[in-house]
Amino acid sequence: MDLVRAATDERVLRALMDHRRLTRAELAALIGISKPTAGESVRRLSEAGLVADTGARTPGGRGRGRVGSYYALAEDIGTALAVGIAPEGAVTEVVDAYGEVIARAEHGISRPARPAQVAAAVRTVAAQAAGKAPAPPRLAVVSAADPVDRATGRLVQLPDAPFLVGELDPVEVLAASVAGPVVVDNDVNWAAQAERAAADPPLADFAYLYLGEGLGCALVSDDEVRRGATGLAGEIAHLVTTGPRDRAMPLTRVFAELGLHRPGTTAIDVDRLLAAASTPLHATLGRAVSGVLAAVVALADPTAVVIGGPWGSDPAILEAIRAGFAGGPRQVEIRAAVVRERPALAGARLDAARRLRADIVASAG
Known part of the structure; x- marks a missing residue:
């Protein structure tokens, strides 16, 4: 029974992520479950602080049926950071569970870049962007214009690399800014993921x-x-x-x-x-x-x-x-390439939203 409830709650959460707000009747019809089952799932998720009554109501009365309440993800459910580290500067976007950018901050980096300077810029934009968001970030996804060690997330210093920032550790730099994991990858890999999604x-x-x-x-x-x-x-x-x-x-x-x-x-x-x-x-x-x-x-x-x-x-x-x-x-x-505007950040943003949704769903269990 717990597995069935968990599966139902996941489907309710994902439906709200896709449609932003739904009544219990709409959830039941969309997912293919009974209205009482939808109502029980909404109750559990509301008690867990993941779903909230928006206060909006459907038209009702005078032969038009019962008034229905619209539910949505809780406003404080959490966000994710998409961070870009490049020669021209550091940028952080705050992404919500709908994949929307709700806050942004940028900070320039002088040339040649130095590890301490880059680390300070990343901390600054992360704090500024997170401070504008309605909910704290659960996790961060980082795009770096340098090779990235797959095991540690540290930037790797290769001979003749154009963006010389030493072995910067974005995981350590952002650890205090997010409650959960910090995922780091090379900017070209993120750009490829944005291209794959757009093709x-x-x-x-x-x-x-x-x-x-x-x-x-x-x-x-x-x-x-x-x-x-x-x-x-x-x-x-x-x-x-x-x-x-x-x-x-x-x-x-x-x-x-x-x-x-x-x-x-x-x-x-x-x-x-x-x-x-x-x-x-x-x-x-x-x-x-x-x-x-x-x-x-x-x-x-x-x-x-x-x-x-x-x-x-x-x-x-x-x-x-x-x-x-x-x-x-x-x-x-x-x-x-189809994606021309900051493709690496676009890829990191897509992954940040995907990971945020998965983290929210996991927290329901």
Whole structure:
């Protein structure tokens, strides 16, 4: 009987998450249970502080039936944080169980970024955003523009990484801001998850290539992001490809040879790259990126390659990549990313809402 009640309560909670407010009669019809069963579930969830009477009523009386009360998730049921850590700054969004952003805070980061500075910025935006929310955050999901250790959630310092923040520990930084877990992943992996959710028709096996200040690749296979043993799958910067004058070199060195790095760093100067764009430069970049794609396609066997990022989404560069890839032995579709506005944060936001819903449902048991 307890299992039946738990299953009913979960269905009631998920129905309210999808529809925001429902009467007991509407819940019964929607879920396919009796009105008394729906009423008992609402009573249990109300006593647990998860569901509340909104005060709104259905029209009733004078032959129109009994007045019905609308129920919704309790206002203080909790929220989740979606946190972005990137070269341009830190941002935190507060997400509710409906997937809506109800508060937001941003804080810039000077270059070069230092661990203490980044940690302070993350704490600041988390506190500011949470302070604007009607309920405290239960958990946090973090997108970081650096490799992430799969076991610990710490950022990993790799040679020539463009965003140098040392081994920052977002889990420790945010521990005091949330009641539950802090989940951390690489920004390109989150961007791929946002793309997977937005794709029509859906993509279950694809590679997502991010071309911006940094270079990254996410591999999605059987509808799951593949992170590798330590979380470093998809680090493509040092894959050998064809560079200027047809010389073999790591992908990151191509931009050094072309004079497209920011002074003193390995970060790509996106504005300069786009301003200097010409047919010869397009061809060089197309050959270099397509050489990397050939390796990715040979090893991962995706149905498509999605290209995103500030310069990867440039139409002329995208066509140059397609042209460079066209002569290879393995051909797959190369398409532009659908999600253009902060795709990594969009992916983290989706996951934060999903985890928040699951946590709320689990608390009902």
